[in-house]
Amino acid sequence: MLNSIFTIFLFQLAGEFVQKFFELSIPGPVIGLILLLSVLLLKNRYNRSPSTFERELVSSCESLLNYLPLLxxxxxxxxxxxxxxxxxxxxxxxxxxxxxxxxxxxxxxxxxxxxxxxxxxx
Amino acid sequence: MIDQQKLYSIWVYLQAEPLFWLTLTIGSYIISDSIYRRTNLFPLLNPVAISVLLVSLILISFDIKYERYFEGAKFIHFLLGPVTVALAIPIYRKWHLIILNSKAIFISLIIGSVFAILVTYILSLQFEIQKELILSLLPRSVTAPIAMGISEIIGGIPSLTAIITIITGVIGASLGVFVFDLIKLKKMEARGFSLGLASHGIGTARAMSRDKNAGVFAAVGMGLSGLTTSILVPLFLKIVM
Missing domain, CATH: 1.20.5 (Single alpha-helices involved in coiled-coils or other helix-helix interfaces)
Structure with a gap:
């Protein structure tokens, strides 16, 4: 769980950085989404079987998304x-x-x- | 006997604490969500709309300032960023569906985004509202941070755009299904994409609660329309103004 939270925050942080650095009009979290998606797709190209870490990330993200309306x-x-x-x-x-x-x-x-x-x- | 004076002083203390408003927000969501589920996801009882009404009613009747409420609610608000990043997961898991339909997505994206701006502009002229308000309305179908950014660039009022954007989301999430039924849309992917494009995150939340594929297409629609709209709105204004 903690690993997943860290990963999500890290990608958001990276997104915020890219947004500020290139002065983009797209919000940082959306850039974070694109970065995380790219990393996952790249990884999938070389190694199709999901690691324990990836499985944990998937389940944490999906449980977070369950509460989307609350936010x-x-x-x-x-x-x-x-x-x-x-x-x-x-x-x-x-x-x-x-x-x-x-x-x-x-x-x-x-x-x-x-x-x-x-x-x-x- | 209950000491009323003492109870009152406890209330005065608690209502100044962030914990109180955080608990209230989660509590009203749990109530609204259980009503929503019990009515088999009846669209007009959208949990966002109902909880917002519940909380607002309490704030207004106890004369609480929004800033005080937000002191507690900001912990929930903060999660909007991380949850946006988390949307990468459902998109990743259904990637094959997106690749398969990339042409459909591209064409619907362009037509939908252009139409959203055009229809808002034409309706605004019909209602004869002032220019500043028209500019605040134009980016309304995309997620609030993008819409506010666009509004600022083109000379609208960002805080007004934020309000308009959220109303758009709630309208799409609660009334969208009636439109889809009326024009007899069968494919969940089409319903989801349309909800994400026209009513951003709140529409996406509704789509996700109904169907996995609808949710994924909503997330894709939301993200892509955010990009295209931020390019299209300034371009559109150059043409019409």
Whole structure:
């Protein structure tokens, strides 16, 4: 467990470093994700059987991801407490968001559904 | 008899402690999540939305400042970074699916991201809102840190963008499934990708709770749309302004 936590933090730290160093607009953690994914894929190319360490990392990450919704609560509460910032525009903004989001979901899903191939490797 | 004075002084002490708000946040999530599971993941009872309402209600009724609440909640908030890195694992495990569908992903990504910006812009003009607010709305479908960065670059108000982004996430996560059912989408990968692209992390959390493949495609959609949107929004503004 501790090894996995350390690994995750280390990759996030590396991501933050890369972001600052190259002054990128992508957040550090997303760069950390790309770095960790690259390392795993590279490793997989030479050695297909997962090590004990890798198995532990997989299970720790998956249990962390189970709580993903919980992590949005602090920001979400901030939104409710600061809704007054939108003032008289609140209704227009909410309407734009609802219509815009639902239309985007429909278009993207529609196109994707038609382009996807069947998975034969399941 | 219960000493009311004493109880009151204990409350005054505890509500100043981060532990109190940390416990409240986790507690309201446990309650919301168990309601969500008991209703067989009914989308309108999205656990993020319900817990946020619960906590906000308590803060407002006891007149607690958000800054005080965040003193405790920041420990949870901190984990958003590490959990983003952890998304590498499900993507890694389903890598073959992503390679197999790379063309589908690329085309849907470009059309979806362009459409998200365009539809927001057109609707904003319809509602005749001021320019600064339009600029704060444009990057709304991507994860908050990226959206806030874009907003700052193009002259929007980052804190407003953060609010708009979170509302977008909750709307997509709680209403998305009705749209998918309406247009009869069968493939979980298409539903997931669309949720990640249009409503970032909160949409991805919903997708993950429903289906593994949907979750992976949501994570991919979220990451990729973050990249394309940060390039597309400034480009779009150069064309229309």
């Amino acid at each position: 949005f609560i602090p920001v979400g509460v901030g939104v409710v407490m600061h809704l007054t910032l939108l003032e008289e525009n609140l209704i227009s903004v909410i309407t734009i968001i609802i219509l815009g989001t639902l239309l985007t979901l429909a278009i993207t899903g529609f196109i994707m559904e038609r382009l996807l191939k069947e998975d034969n490797q399941k």
